[in-house]
Amino acid sequence: MSMKRRSAARECECLRALRSSAEDLYGWEVACLHASRHTDKRHQRNYIMMEMISELNNLSESRIVPVQVRGLMLGDGVPKICVPVVASDPEQLEKALTRLEGIRDFYDLVELRADICPFGGTRELSESLRRLRKAVGDKPILFTFRTKEEGGNREVSFDSYREMNLCAAQEGADLVDLQLSMMEGDRMSLLSDIHGRGARVIGSFHDFHGTPPADELVKKMAGMQMAGFDITKIAVMPKDREDVLELLFASVQMQEEWADRPFITMSMGSLGSMTRVCGTFSGSCITFGTIGGESAPGQLKAEVLRTVLPSLL
Numbered sequence: 001m002s003m004k005r006r007s008a009a010r011e012c013e014c015l016r017a018l019r020s021s022a023e024d025l026y027g028w029e030v031a032c033l034h035a036s037r038h039t040d041k042r043h044q045r046n047y048i049m050m051e052m053i054s055e056l057n058n059l060s061e062s063r064i065v066p067v068q069v070r071g072l073m074l075g076d077g078v079p080k081i082c083v084p085v086v087a088s089d090p091e092q093l094e095k096a097l098t099r100l101e102g103i104r105d106f107y108d109l110v111e112l113r114a115d116i117c118p119f120g121g122t123r124e125l126s127e128s129l130r131r132l133r134k135a136v137g138d139k140p141i142l143f144t145f146r147t148k149e150e151g152g153n154r155e156v157s158f159d160s161y162r163e164m165n166l167c168a169a170q171e172g173a174d175l176v177d178l179q180l181s182m183m184e185g186d187r188m189s190l191l192s193d194i195h196g197r198g199a200r201v202i203g204s205f206h207d208f209h210g211t212p213p214a215d216e217l218v219k220k221m222a223g224m225q226m227a228g229f230d231i232t233k234i235a236v237m238p239k240d241r242e243d244v245l246e247l248l249f250a251s252v253q254m255q256e257e258w259a260d261r262p263f264i265t266m267s268m269g270s271l272g273s274m275t276r277v278c279g280t281f282s283g284s285c286i287t288f289g290t291i292g293g294e295s296a297p298g299q300l301k302a303e304v305l306r307t308v309l310p311s312l313l
C-alpha cells in the first residue's frame with residue numbers, strides 16, 4: 001500500500017471513530033435528557049451532536065445526481081457501454097455505421113471520434129452525424145475530437161476545435177467531449193455555447209504516458225465539476241499494477257467524497273483493462289467498448305461488456 005493510500009485509509013479510520021463516538025455521545029445525551037431536567041446547555045450540546053452525525057452520514061452517502069441523455073440515465077445502475085466510431089476512409093465509415101445499425105443491443109451510446117474519421121470540414125461532419133443518427137436510432141451520440149497531445153490522431157487550432165464542437169452540438173450530438181487542456185483562459189465560454197445548443201458536455205483529461213497520483217486525479221475531476229461540466233472523465237496509462245490501483249483509488253475517493261455528478265475513469269492498455277469492467281465498484285458511469293476498431297488501447301469488445309457488466313453488481 002502506498003503512503004498516500006495508507007494515510008487516506010487512516011483518515012477514514014478516524015472518521016469512523018469520530019462517527020461512533022458521536023453516536024455514543026448522542027445516546028448518552030438522550031439518556032441525560034430523559035433522566036434529568038433539560039437545561040439550555042444540554043439542548044445546545046444535543047443539537048450540535050445531531051448536526052455532526054448527520055454531516056458524517058452525508059459524507060458516506062452517494063450524492064451523485066444522474067444525468068439523463070435521451071432515454072439513458074448516466075450515473076445510475078450498471079455502467080453504460082459506449083462504442084467509438086473510427087474509420088480511415090468514407091467506405092470504412094459506411095461499413096461501421098451499417099454494423100452499428102445491426103447490433104443496437106450491444107451498446108447504450110456511440111462516440112463519433114472525429115479525429116479518427118475522414119472529415120475535411122463541418123459540411124461532411126453534419127452529413128455523417130445525420131447518417132449516424134439513422135444508424136443508432138434514439139441512442140445518444142457523443143462527439144469527440146481528441147487532439148494529438150492527448151492521444152488523438154490530429155492537431156487542431158482552437159478555432160477549428162470550437163467550430164467543430166459547436167457544429168456537432170447544433171447537428172444532433174447529445175454529448176460533446178471537451179478536453180480540459182483546450183479550455184484555458186477565456187475559452188471556457190465554449191462550454192456555455194454548447195449548452196446553449198442543447199448538448200451536455202463531458203470534461204476530459206488524458207495522460208497516455210503515465211498515471212498521476214490519486215489526489216491530483218481527484219482534484220482534476222473536482223475542478224471540472226466546479227467549472228460546470230456535466231460529466232467528468234479521466235483516462236490514464238498505467239506502468240505497473242500500483243498505477244491501476246491508484247486510478248481505482250481516485251475513482252472510489254471521487255465517488256465517496258467529491259462527486260455530485262457522474263464521472264468516467266479508466267486505466268488504459270492491457271494492464272488497465274480490468275478497470276473497464278468494474279464501474280459498479282469504482283463508480284465510473286461509462287465504459288468504452290469496441291464493435292470494430294478501438295479508439296484507445298485496452299478496450300474490450302462491446303458484446304463481452306454486455307455479458308459481463310450485469311453480473312458484476
Ligand SMILES: O=C1C[C@@](O)(C(=O)O)C[C@@H](O)[C@@H]1O
Nearest residue numbers: 084144235266268288295296
Ligand atoms: O476518452 C475516451 C476514453 C478512451 O480514451 C478510452 O480509453 O476508452 C477512448 C476515447 O475514445 C474516449 O474519448
